[in-house]
Amino acid sequence: MNRRLPVSLLLTLWLPLAGCQVDANATDIAGRDATLAPDAGQAAATGKNGEAGGSAEPAVRQDFAAWVADFRRQALAEGINAVTLAAAFDGVRYLPRIIELDRAQPEFTRQVWDYLDTAVSPARVRQGRAQLAEHREAIRAASRHYGVPAEILVAIWGIESNYGGNFGSFSTIDALATLGYDGRRPDFARSELLAALRILQRGDIDREHMRGSWAGAMGHTQFLPSSFEDHARDGDGDGRRDIWGSIDDVMASTANYLADAGWRQGEPWGAEVHLPADFDYAQTELDVRRASQAWRAQGVQGVRGGGLPALDQASIIAPAGAHGPAFLVGHNFRVIMRYNASTSYALAVALLSERLAGEPGLVGDWPRQEPALSRSQVKRLQQLLNAHGFDVGAPDGVIGPNTRRGLRDYQRSLGQTPDGFATVGLLERLEAD
Numbered sequence: 001m002n003r004r005l006p007v008s009l010l011l012t013l014w015l016p017l018a019g020c021q022v023d024a025n026a027t028d029i030a031g032r033d034a035t036l037a038p039d040a041g042q043a044a045a046t047g048k049n050g051e052a053g054g055s056a057e058p059a060v061r062q063d064f065a066a067w068v069a070d071f072r073r074q075a076l077a078e079g080i081n082a083v084t085l086a087a088a089f090d091g092v093r094y095l096p097r098i099i100e101l102d103r104a105q106p107e108f109t110r111q112v113w114d115y116l117d118t119a120v121s122p123a124r125v126r127q128g129r130a131q132l133a134e135h136r137e138a139i140r141a142a143s144r145h146y147g148v149p150a151e152i153l154v155a156i157w158g159i160e161s162n163y164g165g166n167f168g169s170f171s172t173i174d175a176l177a178t179l180g181y182d183g184r185r186p187d188f189a190r191s192e193l194l195a196a197l198r199i200l201q202r203g204d205i206d207r208e209h210m211r212g213s214w215a216g217a218m219g220h221t222q223f224l225p226s227s228f229e230d231h232a233r234d235g236d237g238d239g240r241r242d243i244w245g246s247i248d249d250v251m252a253s254t255a256n257y258l259a260d261a262g263w264r265q266g267e268p269w270g271a272e273v274h275l276p277a278d279f280d281y282a283q284t285e286l287d288v289r290r291a292s293q294a295w296r297a298q299g300v301q302g303v304r305g306g307g308l309p310a311l312d313q314a315s316i317i318a319p320a321g322a323h324g325p326a327f328l329v330g331h332n333f334r335v336i337m338r339y340n341a342s343t344s345y346a347l348a349v350a351l352l353s354e355r356l357a358g359e360p361g362l363v364g365d366w367p368r369q370e371p372a373l374s375r376s377q378v379k380r381l382q383q384l385l386n387a388h389g390f391d392v393g394a395p396d397g398v399i400g401p402n403t404r405r406g407l408r409d410y411q412r413s414l415g416q417t418p419d420g421f422a423t424v425g426l427l428e429r430l431e432a433d
């Protein structure tokens, strides 16, 4: 699979999530790289995506101009016409800010509840209900046609761009040209830039209106150019796929993306569940999959006294370990992760969609007293686990299945509930041992 850029790095305040599960096999819509970005702290969660000016050193400008000239020749050879190339590149700018964002290595992380507080805030719920009413026709039409619930579409819209309030003001051409010339993944950026040129040439949008994140994700629901080519749809029937200006097109495209990713009509994403006291938390990994009735046989129950939704291939996730809420998640939850390959993101979409549908929030409480571990603290934790004989692989500052496994073994050795949730307390204990 392609390793692609995490769109979430568009934020100056980008914060990875602590303890978030990512699916390394998933390719998401905006090309976010699960290995680089353990989660998408979302655009909508953290404020405006301001565009910096294009001043650069003269030598860099000259070098960039040579890169563009070379790329134009390549694009011409691949079928982009001279008119499109002139429109795209005659005024192209190198944007130093994009390179700063591309190279940012955030030290601090956020706990999943802090992310959800923002992603599923009361204001987000209120605005989403207003959008559902205002764009009722467009949303219902896409929902009916593609078989994806209206509330899921609106939740993705809300989390990706705060309902279009913040989808990024960077010129996609400038952003991808800058990344193609000077980014960490030039081949990826060149390939997306070529796709962007094909979109301009086809006439879906013009250069001026083709805008989005610093990483090239475009429009209300943040499609990379290659995702746009494969999955965008013309919802209002005017012959153009306009995910910047037409809510009909935004909804049709988003719904079609999920349908193409395998959304099962009528199947719920999952549900919050109650786990029995003796539950084996080694099972709380996305690659452990069982039918709902098998989980029920282990004592897993619905939180409001009801049964479990009927799901095959369902997993249990407990993002904050034994002292936080747990969830049974099925196939459609994994489809949401195709949009953004993180459990926290998919959980935010799922929970926001429920609130939009008028359902109450979570029953379980998060362990809000637990501070998030920084990236270097996670690295230290990993080094110490290795030193104590609980092999977690090479320390990388990111908590994944190996770290959770080692942590569970360590917790077991202490006689604690082995839930694999990394805390400052466990780090201090390891330091002292």
Ligand SMILES: [Ca+2]
Pocket (backbone or CB within 6 Å): 234, 235, 236, 237, 238, 239, 240, 241, 242, 246, 249
């Ligand atoms: Ca259209």
